[in-house]
Amino acid sequence: MSALKGKHIILGITGGIAAYKSAALLRLFVKAGAEVQVVITPNGKEFITPVTLSALSGKPVVSEFFSANTGEWHSHVDLGLWADAMVIAPATASSIGKMANGIADNMLITTYLSAKCPVFIAPAMDLDMMAHPSTQRNIELLRSYGNHIIEPAEGELASHLVGKGRMEEPENILAFIENFFSEEKPLEGLKALVTAGPTYERIDPVRFIGNFSTGKMGYAIAEALSRKGAEVVLVSGPTALPEPVGVRTIRVESACQMLDVSRKEFDSCDIAVWTAAVADYAPAHPCNSKIKRQKAAIESIELVMNPDIAATLGQVRSSTQTLVGFALETDHGPENATKKLRSKNLDIVVLNSLEDSGAGFGTDTNKITIFDRCGSSESFPLKSKAEVAEDIVDYIIKFRNSK
Numbered sequence: 014m015s016a017l018k019g020k021h022i023i024l025g026i027t028g029g030i031a032a033y034k035s036a037a038l039l040r041l042f043v044k045a046g047a048e049v050q051v052v053i054t055p056n057g058k059e060f061i062t063p064v065t066l067s068a069l070s071g072k073p074v075v076s077e078f079f080s081a082n083t084g085e086w087h088s089h090v091d092l093g094l095w096a097d098a099m100v101i102a103p104a105t106a107s108s109i110g111k112m113a114n115g116i117a118d119n120m121l122i123t124t125y126l127s128a129k130c131p132v133f134i135a136p137a138m139d140l141d142m143m144a145h146p147s148t149q150r151n152i153e154l155l156r157s158y159g160n161h162i163i164e165p166a167e168g169e170l171a172s173h174l175v176g177k178g179r180m181e182e183p184e185n186i187l188a189f190i191e192n193f194f195s196e197e198k199p200l201e202g203l204k205a206l207v208t209a210g211p212t213y214e215r216i217d218p219v220r221f222i223g224n225f226s227t228g229k230m231g232y233a234i235a236e237a238l239s240r241k242g243a244e245v246v247l248v249s250g251p252t253a254l255p256e257p258v259g260v261r262t263i264r265v266e267s268a269c270q271m272l273d274v275s276r277k278e279f280d281s282c283d284i285a286v287w288t289a290a291v292a293d294y295a296p297a298h299p300c301n302s303k304i305k306r307q308k309a310a311i312e313s314i315e316l317v318m319n320p321d322i323a324a325t326l327g328q329v330r331s332s333t334q335t336l337v338g339f340a341l342e343t344d345h346g347p348e349n350a351t352k353k354l355r356s357k358n359l360d361i362v363v364l365n366s367l368e369d370s371g372a373g374f375g376t377d378t379n380k381i382t383i384f385d386r387c388g389s390s391e392s393f394p395l396k397s398k399a400e401v402a403e404d405i406v407d408y409i410i411k412f413r414n415s416k
């Protein structure tokens with residue numbers, strides 16, 4: 014049975030030549046047992062007729078805010094609440110730009126802005142439009158809102174040019190969405206705490222001691238845990254990243270603040286993942302006013318050791334909790350990583366070695382080896398941080414199931 018059986022789907026169609034494929038996609042949704050409401054932009058109707066779409070969906074197609082003849086109002090808010098999924102296929106560069114920037118000048122975009130359900134977007138356009146930094150930036154914005162981008166395929170385009178921009182085939186769009194809805198939620202009912210990013214330790218109101226952590230790894234882990242059904246609290250140091258959708262994010266600045274917030278959340282959590290690159294030291298006497306530049310150099314700043322969040326909370330853990338730490342090592346990686354299992358009372362430690370290119374701070378990729386307290390370990394090849402996060406979360410699930 015399809016995971017789409019009984020689901021309410023809004024199929025958004027915009028004005029691109031690939032709109033002819035939307036009829037096939039609509040047919041597949043209906044065959045899978047979904048109830049489909051088509052919302053089409055005025056330009057979309059130039060490419061495929063509402064008659065075809067209403068015949069296939071068994072419902073009148075919505076395009077305007079109200080029917081000119083009857084005055085019947087089409088409520089984008091009601092539609093947005095009705096839907097279990099919204100699929101925009103094809104999504105033109107123009108509609109992508111409007112969705113990314115909230116330009117609600119037609120029924121489809123207002124419905125998009127009102128939708129509370131997962132949104133899937135299948136771009137379709139010429140290769141140069143697709144590659145343009147404006148389109149790429151808008152797609153990244155949509156991703157940052159938690160929308161799912163179904164990447165266009167490479168191939169011959171309507172312009173006869175060959176490249177990336179062809180809307181993904183209807184069968185593959187269906188498979189992508191079915192896969193999303195059939196994904197298991199093995200962490201349903203569990204709470205996870207994730208620390209992420211750097212900490213800033215104030216020297217004075219304008220200067221701090223910090224590090225190059227971007228928070229990407231921790232944010233990806235928070236998202237992966239949430240996708241598997243966990244309730245996630247992300248305690249984040251200063252980062253430039255948008256807050257992950259569906260995750261409760263608490264922003265902090267210093268190690269002491271991170272410890273305070275984490276301590277409050279810790280008892281009620283089943284899983285904790287310490288990804289934060291916590292500054293090891295903080296100035297002993299931060300100044301309340303800006304330290305003036307002096308003729309003679311300041312020779313030293315007295316530092317004090319910061320609390321070790323992982324080790325502190327490792328002391329008060331329960332045996333039912335699963336605690337995961339990170340080890341970023343330049344040498345003797347495996348020995349140092351496994352030592353942390355004991356010294357911080359962890360169940361799992363993830364080693365990323367600075368000896369590997371593409372691993373560590375600031376990159377979009379990482380290469381890890383996971384060790385656990387039962388003596389097992391697993392090495393993974395270089396992958397994107399999102400994929401690495403999936404591997405870590407899968408390992409956590411496997412580890413919990415084996416206990």
Ligand code: C5P
Nearest residue numbers: 287288289290291320321322323338339
């Ligand atoms: O001791 P080291 O800094 O190498 O340990 C790294 C692990 O410990 C990471 O999981 C990091 O988040 C955590 N840690 C912490 N508080 C600190 C230092 C490290 O939670 N002050």
